[in-house]
Amino acid sequence: MNEIVTPKSLGLSREDLPNSYIGRSVPRPNARKLxxxxxxxxxxxxLPRLVHAAFLRSPHAHARIVSIDTAAALAVPGVVRVFTGADLAKVCDPWVAVLAHLKGMKSAPQYPLPLERATWQGEAVVxxxxxxxxxAxxxxxxxxxxxxxxxxxxxxxxxxxxGAVVIHPExxxxxxxxxxxxxGNVEAAIAGAHKVVEATFHTGRHTGVTLEPRSIIADYNRADGTLTVHHSTQAPHMMQNVFATQLRMAEGDVRVICKDVGGSYGIKVHVYPDEMAVACMSKIMGRPVKFIADRFEAFGSDIHARDHRIKGRLAVDAEGRFLAFDIDDLTGIGPYSVYPRTSAVEGNQVVNLCGGPYAFDxxxxxxxxxxxxxxxxxxxRAVGHPIATTVTEGLVDLAAEALGIDPVAIRRKNLIRDDAYPCTSPAGMKFEGxxxxxxxxKLLEMVPVEKIRADQAEQRKRGVxxxxxxxxxxxxxxxSPFMYGIGGAKISAQDGCTVRMDPDGSLVALSGVTEQGQGTEAILAQIVAHGVGVPVSKVKVVTGDTQTTPYGGGTWACRGAGIGGEAALQSAIALKEQILEVAGAMLQAQAASLDIVMGEVVDKATGQVRMPLAELGRIVYYRGDTLPKDLARELVQTRHFITKEYPFAFTNGIQASWLEVDVETGMVKLLEHWCVEDCGRVINPMLVDEQVRGGIVQGIGGALYEHCIYNEDGQLLTTTLADYLVPMAAEMPDMHVGHVETPTKESLLGAKGAGEAGTAGAPAAIMNAINDALSPLGARVLAQPFTPDRILRALGTIA
Amino acid sequence: MKWPAMGYARVESLDELWQVLDAAGPEAQILAGGQSLLATLSFRLSEPSGLIDITRIAALRGVSVAGATLRIGSLTRHAELGRDPLVAAHAPILAEAAPLIAHPAIRNRGTIGGSLALADPAAELPACVVALDATIVVASRGGERRVPAADFFQGLFTTDLQPGEIITAVEVPVATPASRQTIVEVTRRSGDYAMAGLAAVLAMRADGTVDAARLVFFGVGSGAEIATGASAALIGAPLTRATIAAAQGALADDLDPPGDLHGGPELKRHLARVITARALDTFLASAEQAA
Amino acid sequence: MNRRIDITLTVNGERVSRSVDTRLHLIDFLRTELGLTGAHTACEHGVCGACTVRLDGDPVRGCLVMAASLDGSVVETIEGLSDSGEIRDLQEAFVARNAAQCGYCTPGMLVTAADILTQAPNASREEIREHISGNYCRCTGYQAIVDAVEDVLKSRRKSEAA
Structure with a gap:
């Protein structure tokens, strides 16, 4: 473990170290308002003078815009203005979503509203x-x-x-x-293999379905030339840059405010043309414009994901050791790469991650x-991971079956040894630990495999x-910046935190990472309380305002705890040092002989209380005249953090699914689910568990229910929550979560991400469980979602 | 999307309703529980000139038994249907169906009259009342008429209701000791519209002989579909696995399901066969069930 | 027929009178006319349950109720249920179990869950799951919500027995 004092590291109990909050399940202080x-x-x-936007959206998958007649619309009572693509292009530059480090990548310029052609059904046109x-x-x-x-x-x-229709002829x-x-040499390995298994997998196109739809209010003030944007977003500073750049403004004139967000999961980290249009319209009209997507608009214009067809081969030797993975991935991304992260990263992640847990050459x-x-x-959420995991783990089970080896045994044989780190994967990924x-x-301690296998055998006799x-x-x-920054995207991999002590001894922490419901503010409060030495109730966390928080990347790729948390810890430690410096001067003691415990300056050796922080605050802020003239007394510290050693902090884990297939109806009933994951240091075990559970259920959604279904004309057929099926409570299993902790040494905190582990592994575990259930019947399913129709087809029940 | 502009009027009695209907013209619609109607307004697929709220007409409420007839007022909510002791005693299939309809909050508002008037092809209650051989009581300014449920439903979202008419009640022949009633459906998630559903009502003698059978499917066609061949295959002999198999076989001619987002016609035909067995198995003599 | 309707109703124990546009559903009425933003819309098709509020004692989909039809009705929202203290134990359990993440579904989920406390005090986990099966939550995976409701059912049973 890294050098960070916890009760465990000292061999103490929680009572001995009262403001030790790291590793403790503290309820979220911001949950009560929810x-x-x-x-x-x-x-x-x-806001005063607020007006509302609505969009005419293309009814065609691909169409030329011949003419736009706005007269009748302008005559509708309450209508204020109508804007076309040409109107908005006057104030907004187009963007092209490519990353320089993805060699050869290309995409077309995109405008808030298209100028000549609509290129997907649901694209905002007017x-x-x-x-x-x-x-409206x-x-x-x-x-x-x-x-x-x-x-x-x-x-x-x-x-x-x-003969393909070239969507952007240029x-x-x-x-x-x-x-x-x-x-290595894949062809040679395959030629010399004992067995080669192969299969073609499909991961169904699905989407995030945030319960709060995309929401934005843009408020341009002509008097001072500022744009204030209230935005449901994961990345306020990134959006500040985007609005400023595209609308030709200074970054300092743009303020993005993001209070509570009703779910994001990656959906709200992208630049959406209709949202850019709202900013443009506010700038033109000089008044606030609100746009709240409705559910039709959400399904038709929120980003979709995971539309992949993947062919895979796995070569094994006679002992079941993996020799080679050979994978071919194809993905359709719609008519534009999405700004600024691009739409090539998901496929790129598949290349980076396939075979990831295993040692092979x-x-x-x-x-x-x-x-x-x-x-x-x-x-x-979990960009590319569920795809790579599905292919990898699907092939692993096929190999196990081909060799007559138990699925656990073949994994045990091939998983990278725990003492092999640091190492680099065949895909080039550097693993720290x-x-x-x-x-x-740990998983095998939790899953009663023998009991389950006995039950399985017994049930099969009864046709279950x-x-x-x-x-x-x-x-x-x-x-690190290796993900986006090196490609030229203005996406910050660093993040900052300012921690301030107020006169009453309470703390305010301002952070560039954001709260999307995952508990960011709670863990930041815990970290700051721990770092300074105050009760967690004395820490107020502020996020989601570019005007007040240090510059940062926001919430994506599970960086809140690992990056934002470390910045908070470092600034808390710096503030503590500064406080003790002042306290030492006031108490005529060496700063090093003092400590802060539960909001009081104490003598480190004896624990004797020397001064409450409120008293120190009173003196510093109101009676600074009594302090030595040259004493530094800034009770505010800011630190920024960025990873430097590794491009990414990899985490790992394993999931298991136990389920029953009704072979008459093709319905899958989930019985129980387990996940063990290693996100490094756990700051708040309850919050991590709930991230994992929520992530698993999103993975279950992709595996069993969720599918953006298009007809052959490119019309989306699943446009309501009655047609696009999301997981609901009645069908979900109880989920058991376990942890192994391998902290990253890149930071003092040692935290890695935890929010995507559930989603990364669940679909593959479910696929393998379904195929295990169906194996006596000679059926197998490889295309998600695993619907009754697909299962009955695999069984040969229907053709 | 937001609802279109429209008028609204609430009426307290049938007489008042007739007056308002006359004044409102043919583009106005009746609003009962509104659990489907108001949702469709958000699609802007229908734009009624106005909605006439009948929910406070006392005459449309209440469940009662007179002789061999159970009368269910058209404003009876799904939740009430599910907990009403008279319904449970005399038309148990309706009590069994109620919890299958959507979710508690919907069942607190949705009414039996509204469900029957809408005639959604995947809805439970139309199939149940057809299986029960119920009578739909329809009223207009001109008076009342009674329509056998089987004649009331005329296809996709289409009924025998004429302009100016509303459903006032459903009359169900009360269950007898010979009655066997059950509803079985396959849904992807609890409360979803059925991929395939079956309302089955049989009359069986003590020796198991089936005297009458009405197998009515939903979610597999344009409405509540009476499987005449399958029903006939059960009549006149004791219920056995063999007669159930015969009924399953007859479905090939009885049903002509369209495909939907869940799958093609063959999926629906298959599920119809499966739920036929699952529904009828519950009526088998216990000796055969165990076999 | 009129496109504006005068209504007088009781919301969270207070009598309110408004002239409402017939295009308003109950939730838009609460949010825009009364500033009660605790109830949310998320699909406006009656599917997701985010808009669940209490009408005349029963949980309903607020997006499937016309504001114009509410004359004489009694409406209770999350704000009222919070102020009255009726579901304080349930709210505390949600916080303790982290049964709310983004919180957008939470007011509707709580109104639905409160119904279990009165209608089915002996509900099993499966029955709790079934009862909340019309309320979509994208964040939690539902288990913490089921746990929280189960905790409150147990503690209420215990305090009744005592």
Missing amino acids: VEGRATYTDDVT AVVAETRAA EDGVAALAVAFDALPAQVDMETALAP LGDNLVFTRTAET NYRCTTTVVLQNKAPTSQY LSHHASLD YRGLGFASFIELTNP
Whole structure:
């Protein structure tokens, strides 16, 4: 463990170290407002002269915009103005979402509203601003827009074929990006293998379904030239930069405020054209404009994700050792790469992550990222991980079956040894320290495998088919600038925290990472309380305001605890030192002989209370005249943190799913689920467990229910929550979460990310469990979601 | 989307309703529980000129038994249907169906009359009342008429209701000792519309002989679909696995399901066969059930 | 027919009178006319449950109730249930179990869960899951919510027995 004092590290009990908060399940201080309905989501904000936007959206997957007649819309009572793409292009520059380090990547310029063509059904084409949202919608209904429908390129499999509709002719073709990683000699390994298993997997296109839809209020003040944006976002500073750059403003003139966010999961870290349009319209009109996406708009224009077809081969020797993974990934990303993270990262992650938990020598993986006329895809919780894990773990189970080896045994044989670190994976990923075997051990303590296997055998005799499936995984967290910054994206990998002591001895921590419900503010309060030495109730955390918080990247890639937490810890430690310096002067003691415990300066050796922080605050702020003239007394400290040694802090874990397949109806009933994960130092075990559980259920959604279904014309058919099925309470299993802790040495805190582990591994565990259940019947499913229809087809029940 | 602009009027009696209906014209719609109607307004697919709220007409409330008939007022909410002792005693399939309809908050508002008037092809209650051979009581300014449930439903979201008419009650023949009633459905998630559902009402003698059978499917066609062949296959002989298999076989001619987002017609046909067995198995003599 | 309707109703114990547009559903009425922003809309199709509030004693989908129809009704929202203290134990259990993450579903979930406390005081975990199965939560995976409701059912049973 890193050198950070916890009761455990000192061999003490919690009572001996009262303000030790790291590793402790403290309830979230900001939860009470949530349960009392007193939170402030963006739609809860109202402003003087506020007007509301609604959009006419393309009814076609691909169409030329022939004409836009706004007269009738402008005549609708309450309608204030109508904006077209050309209107907004006057105040807003287009953006192109490419990353320089993804060699050869290309995409087309995107405007807030398109100028000539609509390229997916659901793309905003014309905006109407009115006194109410209802009036704005009436205005949209009254618009007369003539479209000339064009042939659409819907199927990703034919996007590069001769005769494909080239969506942006200036790009030459529909290829956005392709990359092959190759290590060793895959062909030779396969030729010499004892067995080679192969399969083609599909991960269904799905989306995040934040319960709070995308929400924004842009408020441009002509008098002082400032733009204030109330935004439901994960990355306020990134959006500040985007608004400033595209609207040709200084960053300091743009303020992004993000209070409570009703779910994000990656959906709210992207630049959406309709939201940019809102900022443009506010700038033009000089008054606040609100846009709250409705559920139709959410399904049609929130980013989608995971639309992949993956062919995989795994070569093994006679003992079941892995010789080579050979993977070919294809993904369709819609008509534009999404700014600024791009839509090539998901496929790139598949290349980075396949085979990740295992030791083997030969690797080849290609991703091919193509355009199509569907909603754009981009980063959604656990970007690429569930895809890579599905392919890897699916192939592992196929190999186990081919060799007649138990699924646990084949994993045990091939997982990277816990003493092998640091090491680099065949895909080129640098691992600082992982714990696959310890995690497997822990999982086997939790999962009653023998009992389950006995029950499985017994049930099969009665025609009841139950299955147990496993999935090991790795997860990429705490990204360095190697993820986006080196590619030219203005996405901050560093983050900062300012900690201030107020006169009454309470602390305020201002952080660049944001609260999306995962408990960021709670863990920051714990870290600061721990670092300074005050009760956690004395720490107020402020996030989500670019005008007051240190510059940072916000919330993505599980960086809140690892990056934002370390910045908070370092600034807390710096503040503590400063406080003790002042205290030493006041008490005529060496600062080093003093400590702060539960909000009081104490003598370190005896524990005797010397002075409450409130008294120190009173003197510093109101009677500074009594202190030595040259004494530094700034009771505020800021520290920023960035990882330097490793591009990413990898975490790892393993999941198990136990379920029953109704082979008559094809329905899957989840019985129980387990996950052991290693996110480094756990700051708040309860919050980590709940992140894992919530993540597992999002993985279950992709595995069993969620699917953005398009017809062959590119029309989205799943446009309501009645058609797009999200996991609900009645069908979800109880989930057991265990931990192994391997802190990263990059930081004092040692925390890595925990928010995506559940989603990364759950689909693969469920797939393997279903296939375990179906194995006596000779059936197998490899295409998510695993619907009754697909299971009955696999069984041969229906053709 | 927000609701379209429309008028609203609340009426307290049937007489007042007739007056308001006359004044409102044909584009106005009746608002009962509103659990489907108001949702569709958010699609802006229907834009009624106005909604006439009938929820405070006392005459449309209440559950009662007179002789061999159970009368269920059209404003009876799904939640009330599920806990009413008269319904449980005399039309147990309706009590069994109620918890399958959506979720508690919806059941607290949705009414049986509204569900029948909408005639959603995947809804439980239309199939149940057809299986029960119930009578739909319909009223208009001109008076009352009674329509057998099987004749009331005329296809996708289509009923025998004429302009100016509303459903006032459903009359159900009370269950007898010979009655066997059950409802079985396959849903992806609790409360979802069924991928396939079956309301089965049989009359069986003590020796197991089936004297009458109505197997009515939902979610597999344009409405409540009476499986005439399958029903006939059960009648006149004791219920056995063999007669159930015969009924399953007859479904091939009885049903012509369309595909939907869950899958194609073949999936629906298959599920219909599965739930036929699952529903009828519960009526088998216990000796055969165990076998 | 009128497109504005005068209504007088009781909201969280206070009598309010408004002339409302017929286009308003109960939630938009609460949010825009009364400033009660605790109840949320998230689908406006009656599917997600985020808008669940209490109407005349029963949980309902607020997006499927016309504000114009509410003359004489009694509405209770999360703000009222908080102020009255009726579900304080449930709220505390939600905090203790971290049964709310982003919190957007939480007011609706609490109104639904409160119904279990009165309607099904002996509910099993499966029955709790079934009862809340119409309330979508994207964050928690539901287990903490089930745990919290189960905790409160147990403690209320215990205090009744005592």
